[in-house]
Amino acid sequence: MGEFLASTWYTYNTLLYTIFVNGMLALSIYLTLACGQLSLGNAAFMGMGAYTAAILTMKAGAPFGIALIAGGALPALVALIIGIPTLRLSGVYLAMATLGFGEVVRVAFLNMSITGGSLGLNGVPAKTEFWHLLLVMGILIYFFVKLKSSRFGRALEAINEDETAASVMGIRTTLFKVWAFAAGAFIAGVAGGLNAHFTFFVSPREYGFEFAVDILTFAILGGTQTFWGPIVGSTILTLLPELLRFMGPYRLALNGLILLFVVIYLPNGIVSRDTFKKKADRG
Amino acid sequence: MEPETAFSAIGEDLICIGRVTVFLQQFANALALGSVYALFAIGFTLIFGVLEIITLAHGTIFMVGAFAGLLAVTKLHLGLGPAILTAMLAAGTLGWVIDLVAVRPLRKRSFHHLAPMIATIGCATFITSIAQGLFGAEAYRFPFDFVPATSYTLGPVQLTLLQLIIIAISFAFMVIIIVLLHKTKWGKAVRAVAENRRTAALLGIPVDRVYQITSFTAGALGGAAGILTGINFNTIHAFMGGPMLHRGIAVVILGGMGDIRGALLGGLILGFSEIMSVAYISSDFRDAVSFGLLFLILLLKPAGIFGRTGERKV
Amino acid sequence: MLKVQNIIKDFGGLRVLDGVVFQVAEGAIFGLIGPNGAGKTTVFNIVSGLLQPTDGRVIFNGADITRLPPHAIAAQGISRTFQNIRIFGEMSLLENVLVGMHRLFSYSPAAMFFDLPKKRTEEKLLREKACDILSLVNLEDKADWAAKNLSYGGQRKLELARALATDPKLLLVDEPAAGMNPAETEELMDEIVQINRRGYTICVIEHDMKVIMGICGQIAVLNFGELIAEGSPEEVKRNPLVIEAYLGKEG
Numbered sequence: 001m002g003e004f005l006a007s008t009w010y011t012y013n014t015l016l017y018t019i020f021v022n023g024m025l026a027l028s029i030y031l032t033l034a035c036g037q038l039s040l041g042n043a044a045f046m047g048m049g050a051y052t053a054a055i056l057t058m059k060a061g062a063p064f065g066i067a068l069i070a071g072g073a074l075p076a077l078v079a080l081i082i083g084i085p086t087l088r089l090s091g092v093y094l095a096m097a098t099l100g101f102g103e104v105v106r107v108a109f110l111n112m113s114i115t116g117g118s119l120g121l122n123g124v125p126a127k128t129e130f131w132h133l134l135l136v137m138g139i140l141i142y143f144f145v146k147l148k149s150s151r152f153g154r155a156l157e158a159i160n161e162d163e164t165a166a167s168v169m170g171i172r173t174t175l176f177k178v179w180a181f182a183a184g185a186f187i188a189g190v191a192g193g194l195n196a197h198f199t200f201f202v203s204p205r206e207y208g209f210e211f212a213v214d215i216l217t218f219a220i221l222g223g224t225q226t227f228w229g230p231i232v233g234s235t236i237l238t239l240l241p242e243l244l245r246f247m248g249p250y251r252l253a254l255n256g257l258i259l260l261f262v263v264i265y266l267p268n269g270i271v272s273r274d275t276f277k278k279k280a281d282r283g
Numbered sequence: 284m285e286p287e288t289a290f291s292a293i294g295e296d297l298i299c300i301g302r303v304t305v306f307l308q309q310f311a312n313a314l315a316l317g318s319v320y321a322l323f324a325i326g327f328t329l330i331f332g333v334l335e336i337i338t339l340a341h342g343t344i345f346m347v348g349a350f351a352g353l354l355a356v357t358k359l360h361l362g363l364g365p366a367i368l369t370a371m372l373a374a375g376t377l378g379w380v381i382d383l384v385a386v387r388p389l390r391k392r393s394f395h396h397l398a399p400m401i402a403t404i405g406c407a408t409f410i411t412s413i414a415q416g417l418f419g420a421e422a423y424r425f426p427f428d429f430v431p432a433t434s435y436t437l438g439p440v441q442l443t444l445l446q447l448i449i450i451a452i453s454f455a456f457m458v459i460i461i462v463l464l465h466k467t468k469w470g471k472a473v474r475a476v477a478e479n480r481r482t483a484a485l486l487g488i489p490v491d492r493v494y495q496i497t498s499f500t501a502g503a504l505g506g507a508a509g510i511l512t513g514i515n516f517n518t519i520h521a522f523m524g525g526p527m528l529h530r531g532i533a534v535v536i537l538g539g540m541g542d543i544r545g546a547l548l549g550g551l552i553l554g555f556s557e558i559m560s561v562a563y564i565s566s567d568f569r570d571a572v573s574f575g576l577l578f579l580i581l582l583l584k585p586a587g588i589f590g591r592t593g594e595r596k597v
Numbered sequence: 598m599l600k601v602q603n604i605i606k607d608f609g610g611l612r613v614l615d616g617v618v619f620q621v622a623e624g625a626i627f628g629l630i631g632p633n634g635a636g637k638t639t640v641f642n643i644v645s646g647l648l649q650p651t652d653g654r655v656i657f658n659g660a661d662i663t664r665l666p667p668h669a670i671a672a673q674g675i676s677r678t679f680q681n682i683r684i685f686g687e688m689s690l691l692e693n694v695l696v697g698m699h700r701l702f703s704y705s706p707a708a709m710f711f712d713l714p715k716k717r718t719e720e721k722l723l724r725e726k727a728c729d730i731l732s733l734v735n736l737e738d739k740a741d742w743a744a745k746n747l748s749y750g751g752q753r754k755l756e757l758a759r760a761l762a763t764d765p766k767l768l769l770v771d772e773p774a775a776g777m778n779p780a781e782t783e784e785l786m787d788e789i790v791q792i793n794r795r796g797y798t799i800c801v802i803e804h805d806m807k808v809i810m811g812i813c814g815q816i817a818v819l820n821f822g823e824l825i826a827e828g829s830p831e832e833v834k835r836n837p838l839v840i841e842a843y844l845g846k847e848g
Contacts, residue, residue, distance in 0.1 A: 157688060253416070
């Protein structure tokens with residue numbers, strides 16, 4: 001009985017951790033979506049963060065906090081390098097560049113010796129405590145609350161709605177888009193670092209295009225008008241597979257259907273801006 | 284000249300001739316690979332040019348084409364020609380269905396510009412997952428000797444029958460598409476819609492029909508690329524669409540978005556870059572070549588090689 | 598104040614602007630008129646940096662701004678509205694105006710994150726100013742509305758308010774009367790005159806000459822990308838080329 005309880009706790013413990021990590025990933029893609037850009041590289045950024053942090057704690061004995069920050073910084077730097085040429089261009093170029101980039105990162109993980117090749121890294125030390133996740137999530141939520149009512153948040157929203165009009169208002173649109181993309185990469189990297197230190201391994205197969213689509217689905221299902229949307233969306237979709245285990249290999253098909261359905265019939269997602277408003281405010 | 288050095292000079296000459304032969308041989312391989320890339324990318328760029336969307340389901344269509352061709356051969360015992368037609372029909376129909384289900388509903392109202400792209404990701408994920416459920420993750424092959432392993436020698440270059448077929452069919456389709464676009468009434472309608480949808484509608488062009496026909500045609504070209512790739516590498520699996528999509532994107536950006544000649548040239552360039560990098564650098568990073576090329580072009584000449592500067596739509 | 602010098606603009610093989618020259622004097626209301634498709638909006642797009650001219654220069658207060666990006670031109674003090682209204686529909690009216698004020702804010706991301714006094718005072722001050730600007734176009738009572746819920750005329754006014762919020766020296770107004778009834782048009786023209794009296798130089802595009810005859814001191818007429826006349830409304834009205842452009846040869 002005791003054993004059963006312990007194992008149950010262990011299972012749900014992991015699930016709870018995963019909800020937080022997925023929430024962070026959803027927020028990481030939300031930052032780019034919030035300025036009208038689609039990043040399909042956030043799974044790769046997560047992977048870079050996971051490897052970087054794990055290598056630092058395993059091989060260099062770095063303190064966990066430093067490893068996490070480095071795990072965020074490296075993808076952010078890479079995002080700057082990809083973002084600066086891509087985000088000068090309009091609309092869809094970031095999506096296409098990050099799609100290709102994700103593939104390159106996967107190939108690199110598989111072929112480099114420091115990442116352990118196709119075996120990945122095993123025996124990553126258990127360092128992630130529940131309060132770490134709470135703290136990071138807390139900081140993120142605080143950040144997004146502050147962002148919303150600031151000149152920066154308004155600029156991102158304006159760019160999302162009409163980039164041309166925003167630029168005429170004196171907003172440096174490229175700067176903001178690059179910044180949002182890099183900040184998203186940072187968040188994804190930190191989430192990857194946290195994830196690696198409670199799953200105890202990093203595998204090169206986890207960070208491919210499929211997971212990028214998962215992350216996108218989190219955000220789209222929840223809605224990208226407010227930052228609560230991605231959090232709600234990721235929580236639902238993290239719990240859903242537990243309920244839908246019987247679907248087996250067709251689980252991803254469900255993701256596809258959700259994306260399609262939500263984009264067409266529920267374009268604002270589950271949590272929209274209007275969710276927080278009284279009817280009277282809508283005029 | 285000392286005999287020894289003279290001899291080594293001849294040796295170097297021989298090596299040099301050897302290198303040229305290897306190079307020419309690679310040239311043939313690259314041509315076969317590149318022409319399929321071009322075929323794939325033309326469908327992709329056609330959709331962008333006419334429907335103004337990036338269809339991230341084009342890789343999936345490619346995969347479905349390959350499987351349809353395979354099933355036509357293994358289950359219906361069809362020959363190469365009918366199998367290619369089956370692949371094109373299946374993939375074209377899928378392209379048409381995706382337009383109907385995922386893209387058309389988004390045309391009617393003003394949606395966010397990312398919406399159609401995300402909808403096509405949804406389709407791609409759904410179909411890939413179904414294919415994985417049906418066929419598993421393993422690779423399928425065409426029957427042994429489906430295309431006889433005959434080869435022809437053209438000077439120093441050996442071309443297999445398969446390569447000849449691939450190059451001939453790809454170029455035939457590309458020529459047909461270009462002729463259709465420029466010499467027929469249908470082509471004129473498509474180009475008018477690509478130029479300006481609203482004006483075309485005012486001129487009485489059935490815009491919606493043009494979209495459907497374009498989606499079907501692009502899908503069919505993707506399906507042809509699918510079966511040709513399947514035969515070329517003799518491996519077909521549920522995830523073969525992803526890598527091809529990356530290449531298609533690289534080709535289309537290289538050639539300029541929506542530019543058919545650009546897609547043709549871009550496909551050949553990518554084919555050559557890949558073959559040459561595998562031959563002279565390492566095969567590990569073959570999949571990374573397309574991204575490297577893509578990134579380079581975004582950095583240097585984002586409007587593509589023909590460089591029609593993309594005026595911002597204001 | 599604004600000097601447009603020999604602007605040439607080609608789209609593909611088509612020449613849409615051919616050597617356009619005009620000057621806008623400080624404090625004026627300048628009218629840029631011409632039939633539909635004459636290239637008026639293209640002139641605005643070039644001045645505001647959304648398009649690059651094929652040839653020619655744009656001088657603003659003595660500085661060459663020809664190839665600057667839009668945000669840099671906005672920083673020089675040029676703002677504009679759009680013919681097909683481009684407000685931020687999901688945002689509130691107040692937020693729309695605050696976006697217009699973007700370049701007047703200066704607090705750092707750190708000030709945002711830690712809620713520093715600099716951020717709070719700036720936000721408070723500029724929010725008050727934004728309300729003032731909204732009241733200038735009689736929209737202050739709807740400050741919390743989502744902009745998309747405004748009437749058509751209201752959206753035009755909001756766009757004007759948002760452009761004013763950037764604190765421009767020169768305001769480019771693109772067909773403000775498009776889609777409005779005569780009463781609304783008159784009200785809007787009054788508002789433009791009011792704005793001008795507050796010290797803003799204004800350049801306004803219109804295809805219907807009558808609408809702006811009364812408010813402009815100086816008018817330039819564009820036809821098929823070429824400047825065919827420039828002068829006071831009276832002079833322009835009597836110019837045979839202008840009459841021909843508007844009425845056709847037979848008219």
